[in-house]
Amino acid sequence: MSGRISDSTVRRLSLYLRMLRDLERAGAEFVSSSQLAEPSGATSAQVRKDLSHFGSFGKRGRGYSVDGLVRALEEILGLSRTWKIALVGVGKIGSALLGYGGLAARGFDVVAAFDVDGAKVGTTAYGLRIRPMTELRSVIAECGAEIGVVATPTEVAAEVAAALERAGVGAILNFAPIELSEVNGVPIRTVDIVLELEGLSYLMSEAGRRTGSDA
Amino acid sequence: MSGRISDSTVRRLSLYLRMLRDLERAGAEFVSSSQLAEPSGATSAQVRKDLSHFGSFGKRGRGYSVDGLVRALEEILGLSRTWKIALVGVGKIGSALLGYGGLAARGFDVVAAFDVDGAKVGTTAYGLRIRPMTELRSVIAECGAEIGVVATPTEVAAEVAAALERAGVGAILNFAPIELSEVNGVPIRTVDIVLELEGLSYLMSEAGRRTGSDA
DNA sequence: CCGCCCTTGTGAAAGGTTTCACAAACCAAG
DNA sequence: CTTGGTTTGTGAAACCTTTCACAAGGGCGG
Numbered sequence: 001m002s003g004r005i006s007d008s009t010v011r012r013l014s015l016y017l018r019m020l021r022d023l024e025r026a027g028a029e030f031v032s033s034s035q036l037a038e039p040s041g042a043t044s045a046q047v048r049k050d051l052s053h054f055g056s057f058g059k060r061g062r063g064y065s066v067d068g069l070v071r072a073l074e075e076i077l078g079l080s081r082t083w084k085i086a087l088v089g090v091g092k093i094g095s096a097l098l099g100y101g102g103l104a105a106r107g108f109d110v111v112a113a114f115d116v117d118g119a120k121v122g123t124t125a126y127g128l129r130i131r132p133m134t135e136l137r138s139v140i141a142e143c144g145a146e147i148g149v150v151a152t153p154t155e156v157a158a159e160v161a162a163a164l165e166r167a168g169v170g171a172i173l174n175f176a177p178i179e180l181s182e183v184n185g186v187p188i189r190t191v192d193i194v195l196e197l198e199g200l201s202y203l204m205s206e207a208g209r210r211t212g213s214d215a
Numbered sequence: 216m217s218g219r220i221s222d223s224t225v226r227r228l229s230l231y232l233r234m235l236r237d238l239e240r241a242g243a244e245f246v247s248s249s250q251l252a253e254p255s256g257a258t259s260a261q262v263r264k265d266l267s268h269f270g271s272f273g274k275r276g277r278g279y280s281v282d283g284l285v286r287a288l289e290e291i292l293g294l295s296r297t298w299k300i301a302l303v304g305v306g307k308i309g310s311a312l313l314g315y316g317g318l319a320a321r322g323f324d325v326v327a328a329f330d331v332d333g334a335k336v337g338t339t340a341y342g343l344r345i346r347p348m349t350e351l352r353s354v355i356a357e358c359g360a361e362i363g364v365v366a367t368p369t370e371v372a373a374e375v376a377a378a379l380e381r382a383g384v385g386a387i388l389n390f391a392p393i394e395l396s397e398v399n400g401v402p403i404r405t406v407d408i409v410l411e412l413e414g415l416s417y418l419m420s421e422a423g424r425r426t427g428s429d430a
Numbered sequence: 431c432c433g434c435c436c437t438t439g440t441g442a443a444a445g446g447t448t449t450c451a452c453a454a455a456c457c458a459a460g
Numbered sequence: 461c462t463t464g465g466t467t468t469g470t471g472a473a474a475c476c477t478t479t480c481a482c483a484a485g486g487g488c489g490g
Contacts, residue, residue: 005421006477007414014413015394032437040394044437045479052439060438061486077413078420092311097408099307102392108412147415170422171415173408177317179230179255187418189411193312193388196404197323198229198292199222200362200386203402205293206220207385221447247467259467260449267469275468276456436486444479455468460461 002053009050010077015040016047017073023066032063079107086112086140086169088160089151090120090130093175097149098126111143133163140167150174161188217268224265225292230255231262232288238281247278294322301327301355301384303375304366305335305345308390312366313341326358348378355382365389376403 019039023031034044042050051057051064054076058064074080085103087094090113097103098110114131115121121132131139140148148164150157150172157176164172165186174180174190182188234254238246249259257265266272266279269291273279289295300318302309305328312318313325328343329351330336336347346354355363363379365372365387372391379387380401389395389405397403 005417008477010414010417011410013417014410017413018392034437041396043479045481046477048437048439049478056439058438059486060484061436061488063437076417076420078416078423079413083412083416083419092314096307096311100408102409103412106409106412108409146419147412170419173411173415177233181256185422187415189415191406191408191411193315193406194317194321194323195226195229196388196406197298197318197321197362198294199225200388200402200404201293201298202220202225202228202291204298204361204385205291207400208293223447249467258449260451260470261447263467263469264448271469273468274456275454276458276466278467432490434488436488438483438485440482440484442480442482444477446477447475449474450472452470453468454470456466458463458465460463 005053009053012040012042012046012050013073013077015042016050017070017077017079020066020070020073024070028066030059030063031066031069033058036064082107082109083147084109084111084143084145085147085149086110086114086136086143086145086164086167087149087151088114088133088136088164089149089153090115090117090125091151094149094151095125097151098128108147110149111145112139114139136163137167140164140169146170148172150176150180152176154178220268224268227255227257227261227265228288228292230257231265232285232292232294235281235285235288239285243281245274245278246281246284248273251279297322297324298362299324299326299358299360300362300364301325301329301351301358301360301379301382302364302366303329303348303351303379304364304368305330305332305340306366306368309364309366310340312364313343323362325364326360327354329354351378352382355379355384361385363387365391365395367391369393 016036019036033047037044037047057069057072085108087097087110113128114133114136116133120130123130146169148169150160152160154176157174157178158180161172161174161180165183171186172188174188177192177194180188231251234251248262252259252262272284272287300323302312302325329346329348331348335345338345361384363384365375367375369391372389372393373395376387376389376395380398386401387403389403392407392409395403
């Protein structure tokens with residue numbers, strides 16, 4: 001078991017966990033790999049293979065204990081604790097994040113927010129005081145934020161990510177449409193809406209070309 | 216050439232196009248596969264392989280004409296036109312999208328917005344009048360929106376996606392943290408922030424476990 | 431305790447993607 | 461025209477992920 005785990009496996013583990021929590025709330029005791037597979041569009045074999053990288057969690061003939069697997073996946077994914085987030089950029093996306101209760105509900109607490117805009121600094125958004133960029137390092141050190149979120153214009157995103165990394169965050173979530181390169185082993189995930197839309201554009205054009213040439 | 220093109224190839228084509236546009240603005244005439252590869256973290260061989268699925272665009276010994284490749288990629292990705300977007304759910308994420316100028320700048324125009332909230336319906340957000348859900352079908356038919364965006368609470372996301380599909384959109388971008396299954400060949404992309412954060416959580420925990428056991 | 435049915439865990443096979451490595455082609459200079 | 465330096469386009473190899481298929485094990489009814 002356990003070598004290097006692929007991104008797609010980790011994604012699926014999160015999806016399994018979601019379904020398991022639903023099942024737990026619904027009072028289910030056991031679940032089979034095929035039930036678990038359904039909502040994420042995976043196969044039962046894939047579920048079993050994914051889990052097998054981390055150990056042996058099921059009972060042959062019965063399936064998996066819902067409760068036990070929830071705890072195991074929370075442990076594997078690092079979700080049996082809360083993570084503290086420092087947000088840089090309280091513009092439209094940043095504000096949307098601050099106001100999104102779904103994060104805190106899932107163990108991700110935004111504990112600090114920063115902006116360059118002097119007009120915003122000092123004001124309070126969703127119960128959080130907005131700090132100037134100059135305090136980035138000290139505030140992050142003080143509150144112990146582990147995840148940095150970049151919600152700034154593209155032009156400064158790389159610079160902000162580097163500053164977050166120097167301030168000691170262990171991971172970065174980036175909303176700017178630019179590919180940031182991981183340094184010092186600090187993993188970076190980018191959420192790039194334009195890229196997603198362009199992917200859809202490709203698929204629609206492709207579909208058009210196909211039916212176009214068929215007709 | 217051209218069979219089924221993988222998602223990751225399409226993603227990279229978008230990234231190449233971005234860099235090419237920068238180069239074009241900077242006045243460059245030619246670019247090599249290795250220059251093109253750098254910002255997306257790909258290799259030069261990958262760039263050439265990606266492009267080779269669609270044809271032969273370069274000159275041996277010289278590289279690719281920046282201008283020519285921009286046009287070719289725009290054509291391939293379906294970006295030599297604008298796409299019309301219908302937004303459902305004008306909450307925090309929906310509003311952030313409406314206010315984000317970056318979309319229109321890249322050829323994605325939000326032309327209609329819908330919400331269930333009677334207090335919002337009829338008001339104007341970022342120059343767009345918010346419509347009631349009952350008008351979804353007629354308005355989308357009338358304005359000819361091709362892409363539907365789901366920015367609603369999780370509970371109604373599947374239902375809204377189905378309604379958008381019935382209303383005739385050709386693709387869906389979903390912001391609710393739920394895996395929606397494609398029906399009728401309408402492609403769906405999901406932007407799931409919690410999933411990204413959980414992926415980072417895994418990587419940080421993993422790093423901790425590694426250094427923990429090494430020490 | 432036995433036999434039946436069910437589901438896991440896992441090697442092996444299949445399928446896909448990325449990297450390698452090199453012939454073919456182009457440009458420029460002499 | 462020929463030579464040398466450069467970069468593409470592309471089969472083949474390497475690598476990674478998913479699916480298959482089945483032995484091993486667990487529970488239950490009799």
